[in-house]
Amino acid sequence: MRTIHELTDAYRRGETTPSEATDAYLSRIAKLDDKVGAYLTVTADRAHAAARAADERYRRGRPLGPLDGAPITLKDVFCTRGVRTTCASKILESFVPPYDATVVDRLAKAGAVMLGKSNMDEFAMGSSTEHSALRVTRNPWDLTRVPGGSSGGPAAAVAAGLAAGGLGTDTGGSIRQPAAFCGVVGLKPTYGRVSRYGLVAFASSLDHPGPFGLDVTDTARLLGAIAGHDPMDATSIDAPVPDYTAGLEQGVRGLRLGVPDEYFTKGMDAEVEAAVRVAIDVLKGLGATLERVSLPATPHALATYYVIAPAEASSNLARYDGVKYGLRVPGRDLIDMESKTRAAGFGAEVKRRIMLGTYVLSAGYYDAYYGQAQKVRTLVRRDFDAAFARVDLIVAPTTPNVAFRHGEKADPIAMYLNDVFTIPADMSGVPGVSVPCGFTASGLPIGLQLIGRALDEATVLRAARAYERATDWHTRRPELA
Amino acid sequence: MTAGKWDVVIGLEVHAQLTTRTKMFCGCPTTFGAPPNTQTCPVCQGMPGTLPVVNRRAIEYGVRTALAFDCRVNHACRFARKHYYYPDMPKNFQISQYEEPLAEEGWLEIDRPDGHARRIGIQRLHLEEDVGKLVHEGTLETAQASLVDFNRAGVPLMETVSKPEIRSPEEAAAYLRAFRAVLVYLGVCDGNMEEGSLRCDANVSLKPAGAARLGTKVEIKNMNSFRNVQRALEFEVKRQTEALDRGERIVQETRLWDADRGYTRSMRSKEFAHDYRYFPEPDLVPLKLDAAWIDEIRRVLPELPRARRQRFVAAYGLPAYDAALLTQSRALAEYYEAAVRDFPQPKLVSNWVMSELLRELPGDDERAIEQATVTPSRLAGLLRLIDDGTISGKIAKTVFETMVRTGEEAAAIVRREGLTQVADAGALAAMVASAIAGNPKAVEDYRKGKTAAAKAFVGQVMKASGGKANPAMVSKLVEAELEKLTKT
Ligand SMILES: [Zn+2]
Numbered sequence: 001m002r003t004i005h006e007l008t009d010a011y012r013r014g015e016t017t018p019s020e021a022t023d024a025y026l027s028r029i030a031k032l033d034d035k036v037g038a039y040l041t042v043t044a045d046r047a048h049a050a051a052r053a054a055d056e057r058y059r060r061g062r063p064l065g066p067l068d069g070a071p072i073t074l075k076d077v078f079c080t081r082g083v084r085t086t087c088a089s090k091i092l093e094s095f096v097p098p099y100d101a102t103v104v105d106r107l108a109k110a111g112a113v114m115l116g117k118s119n120m121d122e123f124a125m126g127s128s129t130e131h132s133a134l135r136v137t138r139n140p141w142d143l144t145r146v147p148g149g150s151s152g153g154p155a156a157a158v159a160a161g162l163a164a165g166g167l168g169t170d171t172g173g174s175i176r177q178p179a180a181f182c183g184v185v186g187l188k189p190t191y192g193r194v195s196r197y198g199l200v201a202f203a204s205s206l207d208h209p210g211p212f213g214l215d216v217t218d219t220a221r222l223l224g225a226i227a228g229h230d231p232m233d234a235t236s237i238d239a240p241v242p243d244y245t246a247g248l249e250q251g252v253r254g255l256r257l258g259v260p261d262e263y264f265t266k267g268m269d270a271e272v273e274a275a276v277r278v279a280i281d282v283l284k285g286l287g288a289t290l291e292r293v294s295l296p297a298t299p300h301a302l303a304t305y306y307v308i309a310p311a312e313a314s315s316n317l318a319r320y321d322g323v324k325y326g327l328r329v330p331g332r333d334l335i336d337m338e339s340k341t342r343a344a345g346f347g348a349e350v351k352r353r354i355m356l357g358t359y360v361l362s363a364g365y366y367d368a369y370y371g372q373a374q375k376v377r378t379l380v381r382r383d384f385d386a387a388f389a390r391v392d393l394i395v396a397p398t399t400p401n402v403a404f405r406h407g408e409k410a411d412p413i414a415m416y417l418n419d420v421f422t423i424p425a426d427m428s429g430v431p432g433v434s435v436p437c438g439f440t441a442s443g444l445p446i447g448l449q450l451i452g453r454a455l456d457e458a459t460v461l462r463a464a465r466a467y468e469r470a471t472d473w474h475t476r477r478p479e480l481a
Numbered sequence: 482m483t484a485g486k487w488d489v490v491i492g493l494e495v496h497a498q499l500t501t502r503t504k505m506f507c508g509c510p511t512t513f514g515a516p517p518n519t520q521t522c523p524v525c526q527g528m529p530g531t532l533p534v535v536n537r538r539a540i541e542y543g544v545r546t547a548l549a550f551d552c553r554v555n556h557a558c559r560f561a562r563k564h565y566y567y568p569d570m571p572k573n574f575q576i577s578q579y580e581e582p583l584a585e586e587g588w589l590e591i592d593r594p595d596g597h598a599r600r601i602g603i604q605r606l607h608l609e610e611d612v613g614k615l616v617h618e619g620t621l622e623t624a625q626a627s628l629v630d631f632n633r634a635g636v637p638l639m640e641t642v643s644k645p646e647i648r649s650p651e652e653a654a655a656y657l658r659a660f661r662a663v664l665v666y667l668g669v670c671d672g673n674m675e676e677g678s679l680r681c682d683a684n685v686s687l688k689p690a691g692a693a694r695l696g697t698k699v700e701i702k703n704m705n706s707f708r709n710v711q712r713a714l715e716f717e718v719k720r721q722t723e724a725l726d727r728g729e730r731i732v733q734e735t736r737l738w739d740a741d742r743g744y745t746r747s748m749r750s751k752e753f754a755h756d757y758r759y760f761p762e763p764d765l766v767p768l769k770l771d772a773a774w775i776d777e778i779r780r781v782l783p784e785l786p787r788a789r790r791q792r793f794v795a796a797y798g799l800p801a802y803d804a805a806l807l808t809q810s811r812a813l814a815e816y817y818e819a820a821v822r823d824f825p826q827p828k829l830v831s832n833w834v835m836s837e838l839l840r841e842l843p844g845d846d847e848r849a850i851e852q853a854t855v856t857p858s859r860l861a862g863l864l865r866l867i868d869d870g871t872i873s874g875k876i877a878k879t880v881f882e883t884m885v886r887t888g889e890e891a892a893a894i895v896r897r898e899g900l901t902q903v904a905d906a907g908a909l910a911a912m913v914a915s916a917i918a919g920n921p922k923a924v925e926d927y928r929k930g931k932t933a934a935a936k937a938f939v940g941q942v943m944k945a946s947g948g949k950a951n952p953a954m955v956s957k958l959v960e961a962e963l964e965k966l967t968k969t
Contacts, residue, residue, distance in 0.1 A: 078530075079529065079530045085529070085530075087529070095529065097523070098523060098528075099531075196530075196532060197531070197532050198530040199530050200529040200530045201529075201530065201764075204763035204764050231534065232532060232534060233532050233534075233764075234535065234764060234765050235532075235763075235766055314758075315562055315564060315574055318572065318574055319527045319529070319571065319573050321566065323568045323629065324526065324528075325528070325529075334568060334627075335566075338566065358758065361564075361758035361760055363756045363758075366758075366759075366760070370760060
């Protein structure tokens with residue numbers, strides 16, 4: 001199992017070709033994905049064609065860049081022209097978009113080879129991928145456990161060697177949490193840094209597309225390809241995109257790291273806390289200075305998130321009515337058809353959030369819920385502003401616990417609590433990464449989270465890389481027969 | 482207006498389609514009448530993952546209109562989502578504006594039947610996207626299937642809400658006419674009510690005469706012409722007056738105007754009204770309007786109908802009636818001014834434009850006037866022929882009709898058809914003599930003092946000449962001849 005930078009180095013040296021690598025991944029998918037369940041759609045023909053074009057470029061000595069020929073997977077939330085895009089929902093099971101998401105287009109232009117579309121919680125609502133209406137995805141480190149979510153498919157695929165890298169989305173932790181559970185690197189960029197055009201919306205003000213990699217370098221390369229202003233997305237930021245790989249090796253000497261009190265809570269897994277504390281010491285040993293910081297609005301972030309995200313979701317998902325595309329269940333009349341289609345097409349968690357969101361936006365409740373939630377959101381942002389006035393980065397655990405068993409968190413609230421350390425960065429829009437920082441005694445990965453200033457992904461990645469270089473957690477691979 | 486012991490209170494909501502080349506949030510063209518769903522893209526079809534991007538030109542048009550109505554333009558405004566399920570709306574929500582509209586607090590001056598002007602307040606002006614159209618196979622009640630055309634979905638709409646300060650159906654019609662004229666002058670809307678580029682809803686309520694508190698309001702929809710707005714409101718005022726006179730309570734509801742049957746009928750009660758669940762559109766950042774940009778738009782505002790009307794009275798000495806009619810449409814006013822430049826007799830030009838031109842045109846909208854075959858310079862050419870005595874005013878009307886049909890210059894038609902006035906005194910004298918000789922009874926009448934008989938001779942001569950005789954000369958000759966006869 002090689003990283004993207006190892007693969008592309010090998011292409012350059014002529015040791016292997018994008019086609020050979022693509023074939024190897026496709027046969028590994030054929031052999032192992034019955035166990036892992038990472039993919040919803042495998043696009044072998046397209047992958048072959050894209051790989052052959054990359055072969056030719058390497059043969060002529062003119063690859064497109066650091067991703068040319070990299071076999072990757074996309075969470076099935078990104079629209080792909082001519083390839084079905086399901087959001088792991090019955091309502092979109094047959095939906096074939098006539099357009100590519102901006103990030104899909106950018107990856108294709110960078111020469112990346114799309115192997116297929118990977119599983120997720122339905123409409124990205126969940127933290128275990130158990131809410132997929134189409135497939136069960138298992139954690140490659142322990143097949144009885146979940147890969148996390150909602151981007152469980154791409155995280156599991158990268159961890160299991162079923163793709164060299166991937167793209168997911170993070171709305172409440174949906175990249176960082178599965179990255180932590182699967183022992184890979186996952187980055188949530190700054191809100192607006194990466195275009196959302198063509199990403200099927202869950203919660204528009206919280207959805208962040210971002211990369212998965214086996215290591216920080218791959219993650220930085222993927223980010224470099226997808227970041228940047230997009231005229232099709234009015235919320236995308238028009239700021240220059242730095243070379244994220246350029247400063248990666250500069251270390252953390254002189255960086256001030258903030259350790260937030262609120263991210264080390266009573267109920268958290270002791271092994272997780274211990275591993276993260278050791279990781280923080282490693283960073284200190286590398287020359288960073290540590291400082292206690294406080295993010296006092298953290299305890300309110302979760303509740304606030306469960307007002308804002310469902311509100312936006314209830315609106316975004318209104319379009320799935322059986323009239324234009326996707327599932328249509330016949331009915332007596334229009335309203336009956338729409339009701340039956342939505343009843344049959346959405347799973348329980350999606351319905352729960354649509355109802356919640358519809359309620360909080362209703363006349364008479366708006367101010368008490370949505371209006372109030374926006375105020376708390378401002379407080380969460382101010383927390384980060386205040387902290388980043390004193391420190392360069394915040395270090396914390398990615399999740400309070402490691403991967404749990406399928407069915408273990410049947411209570412929605414227990415599931416929601418999984419995202420308590422990741423939600424604040426989504427609420428404030430600042431970038432965060434999860435890197436492997438250890439394993440429990442039973443062999444389950446633990447994630448270290450680094451959060452930075454808005455648009456300062458470079459520092460986040462640089463610190464993550466410094467930690468990675470000093471440790472070898474990221475080199476461990478699950479054993480899949 | 483007071484309907485007996487009740488004061489009428491009307492507020493109008495006008496939706497105007499803006500004439501931008503592309504839609505509000507995507508790059509699709511806005512042309513009317515294209516085959517179904519040919520002017521659509523994933524964005525205006527509301528496909529998953531697509532995002533709106535604001536059309537800056539639509540904002541500019543909105544600002545232009547707001548400035549013309551003397552509104553306060555909000556330097557920061559915001560779009561909001563308005564939710565309701567309807568299959569002509571691709572996303573099942575409409576991107577509109579709610580708490581932070583583009584502009585607020587303006588006014589529009591209207592003319593009342595008594596000749597006085599009155600200001601009607603404008604509460605707010607905001608932008609939104611239009612919805613698509615449903616096509617039913619058969620009637621709505623019996624259709625087995627309905628088809629959706631999204632060509633119109635996403636076309637920029639500007640909603641302007643008046644304050645409830647309109648006091649009668651006539652005033653409502655006057656408001657709408659003045660409103661349309663401003664939009665057309667600004668070039669932001671073609672003002673075509675039949676094609677739906679201008680749509681009007683009304684809120685109507687009655688209150689005891691002189692009372693401060695407003696009564697229960699009823700919303701009237703589906704009035705698709707100026708005439709229908711007035712008819713519908715007249716019906717509704719009567720309906721509410723009768724109900725209140727009977728001691729009934731007015732129900733807050735939406736009523737549809739049925740133009741064929743001439744009444745309004747209840748559509749849905751407000752008690753079951755939609756909860757639109759407005760919230761700020763998260764896919765769009767708040768709009769920040771640069772003060773310099775607003776100033777620039779203000780600087781290039783065209784002359785508005787009212788100012789032009791006042792100028793027409795002052796500069797051309799036209800009666801108020803003429804000035805009002807000529808300035809109702811920007812194209813007509815421009816037509817008039819071009820013709821007057823070529824033929825500087827303002828009142829004569831005005832008469833011809835108001836009577837002949839408007840009668841011959843297929844419509845009085847901008848397009849019809851701009852495409853008129855009789856251009857201002859051709860009309861001036863025709864008027865010059867009357868002025869120099871080449872043709873009579875009567876013949877000129879026939880020539881004008883030919884000009885409309887053939888698009889020729891007046892002089893060419895006059896020459897080809899031999900319509901030049903007979904002004905040869907000798908030839909005319911002979912015709913006069915023969916007319917008088919052929920009707921001794923009329924001569925007798927004239928002798929007895931019936932001077933009207935002279936007019937009959939003039940008419941006879943004109944007829945005999947095929948209208949080509951110079952009427953002034955004929956009249957003089959007839960009088961001279963009759964004078965001679967009576968003296969003998
Ligand atoms: Zn479009």
